[in-house]
Amino acid sequence: MSEIIKVENLTKRYGTLEAVRGISFHVNAGEVFSLLGPNGAGKTTTVEILEGVRKRTSGHVAVLGYDPEKIDETFRKRVGVLPQDFNFLQRITPLEALEFFIGSLESRMDPVELLKTVDLVDRKDVYFSKLSGGQKQKLGIAIALSNDAELIFLDEPTAGLDPISRKSIQQVMRNLRSLGKTIFLTTHYLEEAEKLADRVAIVNHGIIVDEGTPEELVQKNKTHDTLVVSLARDHATETALPKGLVMKSPGVYEMPVTSNDDLFSVLDSIAKSRIPVDNIYLKRENLEDVFMRVVGVEPDES
Amino acid sequence: MNLKRILLYFRLHTKLFFRTRSGPFFLIIFPVILMLLFGSIFGSGGIGKTSIAVQNDGPDSPYIQGSLAAFNASGLFSVSLVPAGENITSYMKANSIDIGVVFPANFTSSISNRSAVVQYYSEPGDQTASTLQPVILNLILTGTGSTTATVYTQEVSVSGLGKAVDYYIPALLGYTIINGIFSMVYEVPNYRKDRIFRQLSFANLSKPEWLAATTLFYAVTTLISDVIIFGIGVSVFNVSLQVSIPGILLSVVVILSGLLLFTAIGLLAGLYTKDEESASLVANTIFFPMLFLSGVFYPISVLPSYLQTVAYALPLTYFNLALKDILLYNAFSQVLLEIVFMVLAGIGLFAFSSFLATRKQDE
Ligand SMILES: Nc1ncnc2c1ncn2[C@@H]1O[C@H](COP(=O)(O)OP(=O)(O)OP(=O)(O)O)[C@@H](O)[C@H]1O
Ligand SMILES: [Mg+2]
Numbered sequence: 001m002s003e004i005i006k007v008e009n010l011t012k013r014y015g016t017l018e019a020v021r022g023i024s025f026h027v028n029a030g031e032v033f034s035l036l037g038p039n040g041a042g043k044t045t046t047v048e049i050l051e052g053v054r055k056r057t058s059g060h061v062a063v064l065g066y067d068p069e070k071i072d073e074t075f076r077k078r079v080g081v082l083p084q085d086f087n088f089l090q091r092i093t094p095l096e097a098l099e100f101f102i103g104s105l106e107s108r109m110d111p112v113e114l115l116k117t118v119d120l121v122d123r124k125d126v127y128f129s130k131l132s133g134g135q136k137q138k139l140g141i142a143i144a145l146s147n148d149a150e151l152i153f154l155d156e157p158t159a160g161l162d163p164i165s166r167k168s169i170q171q172v173m174r175n176l177r178s179l180g181k182t183i184f185l186t187t188h189y190l191e192e193a194e195k196l197a198d199r200v201a202i203v204n205h206g207i208i209v210d211e212g213t214p215e216e217l218v219q220k221n222k223t224h225d226t227l228v229v230s231l232a233r234d235h236a237t238e239t240a241l242p243k244g245l246v247m248k249s250p251g252v253y254e255m256p257v258t259s260n261d262d263l264f265s266v267l268d269s270i271a272k273s274r275i276p277v278d279n280i281y282l283k284r285e286n287l288e289d290v291f292m293r294v295v296g297v298e299p300d301e302s
Numbered sequence: 303m304n305l306k307r308i309l310l311y312f313r314l315h316t317k318l319f320f321r322t323r324s325g326p327f328f329l330i331i332f333p334v335i336l337m338l339l340f341g342s343i344f345g346s347g348g349i350g351k352t353s354i355a356v357q358n359d360g361p362d363s364p365y366i367q368g369s370l371a372a373f374n375a376s377g378l379f380s381v382s383l384v385p386a387g388e389n390i391t392s393y394m395k396a397n398s399i400d401i402g403v404v405f406p407a408n409f410t411s412s413i414s415n416r417s418a419v420v421q422y423y424s425e426p427g428d429q430t431a432s433t434l435q436p437v438i439l440n441l442i443l444t445g446t447g448s449t450t451a452t453v454y455t456q457e458v459s460v461s462g463l464g465k466a467v468d469y470y471i472p473a474l475l476g477y478t479i480i481n482g483i484f485s486m487v488y489e490v491p492n493y494r495k496d497r498i499f500r501q502l503s504f505a506n507l508s509k510p511e512w513l514a515a516t517t518l519f520y521a522v523t524t525l526i527s528d529v530i531i532f533g534i535g536v537s538v539f540n541v542s543l544q545v546s547i548p549g550i551l552l553s554v555v556v557i558l559s560g561l562l563l564f565t566a567i568g569l570l571a572g573l574y575t576k577d578e579e580s581a582s583l584v585a586n587t588i589f590f591p592m593l594f595l596s597g598v599f600y601p602i603s604v605l606p607s608y609l610q611t612v613a614y615a616l617p618l619t620y621f622n623l624a625l626k627d628i629l630l631y632n633a634f635s636q637v638l639l640e641i642v643f644m645v646l647a648g649i650g651l652f653a654f655s656s657f658l659a660t661r662k663q664d665e
Binding site: 053073076077081083085086087088089091092096100101103104105127143 | 304307310311314317318321322496497498500501503504505506507
């Protein structure tokens, strides 16, 4: 697979603050690559350097073969961008905004189709200033798609969207991927990254602390699965439960499971004791748990 | 620079401009109000006394004194005495006086012979001046106590005098042109804060292209405002400007080069303005001194000498001088220098601002 983005030892300094402290990664053509990290980790800074919006302090960056600090008009026609704090002219309507981008970038996209994609057709003639936060965000996504770009940067595209809209935008991203487009996604919704991303990089304090497919990251970092047992309502506590189960909240007990034998013996004893159980399930570790663990640890300063 | 994109953004900007309430107001209604206001205050007739310049080319005599006393007593005139030997036409021009009365050297001897001539200087077609001519004649007859004598007026036409309202036309055009400063000082920091420039750059619209489209927009709107001012001046207040095709063309050149300069000043100020609150401070700090010192509302010659020095350091002064030279005095020769000054200063400031804009992009 060809590398559409390549970053080596990238750093960015704002005055005395080193927001990005030497990161390296690559993005393959046609994949969804997700940058994850807590607030202030340096995600937006990194993305904006790739988009050609910000200058880097040092390091090597190639996007579609361009140095983003030396881009030309073709670059903007091949790259779509949704910035994190998307904003536009207050008195423009969504339709006019899309027409402007399509005209200026000489794209062949249909503005109304784009509005349909983001479910904004019924607000197409409303001034930008009168749109709700989520509707503005949807327009920003439509603009990022307006040039039919092969590489699309989406900095927190689903932030501020209701669950239904979020699902539909996630579907839009899936469709884009199936069209062979490359998506660079920044998000705080870890299940979104888990569902959509082919590969994920976790940044913290300007450093990549881990990188791989979501499954790889989970496999690599997971400690154990957890057995969760919740008791029937009137049984807040139960002394007859097997030893390993520890009460986490009233009526809810948990136990780390390291082997199948452990698991079966506990289930056996629960079955025998006839304790009134409401629910029993095995909680697998997901990207969110891994993220919490990986990011919770201060990165190595050296 | 891509012309197609510039025009695309220009069209968009114009469309959005007409969606604001204040935009069309300042473009059309405000110039109309200003012109009507200035026209009624300073137009023909006007308020208060009419200034007349009086010169006596002969010896002083009771007849002369009597006439002057009658002028003053009438309450209609404020009399400026022009020393004998001085060119009355230049005096009138320099002091914006529309009517001149000259008693020839032989006036005193002739009036005692019951027949005399006075010279009456005015701009041809000046309504006020022709209305006042018989009034002045009558006052001379009363003042000299020679009601039975015949005094003829010899009319001397003076061109390029203009009425007070004429003087204000170039000034109001100057006013419309520095309006652009206000828009720039507000728009630039707002667009930076709202990251509109970044979003526009995703459409490949560069800052220089944005600037070109915006300047084009100001050029068109300023010319519209100016045509309105000019039109009202001519149709309602009968202003007598020197309107010739070369004069109008040259005025357009002056307006456009002024626009270049003032947009550049606005841009520079806008780049140094952080937010909306300081924008009004910055805009007013630039705007009002220029408005009051550059000869917009009154001639620079009435300012104390140290303020005159300041006035000649203000770019609007050169714009006003240039337009007055063309529209009032039909004098084209020194205008060239003023145009060159404005164009060079404008280009220099633009270059400096775009250097600054690219440097500030990445803070
Ligand atoms: N223009 C700027 N000037 C100074 N410091 C900045 C600037 N932009 C970002 N920073 C700082 O750089 C660090 C990284 O910011 P960045 O916006 O890249 O974080 P992020 O990972 O995108 O966070 P979030 O999840 O909140 O969007 C932060 O500490 C921020 O304060
Ligand atoms: Mg961010």
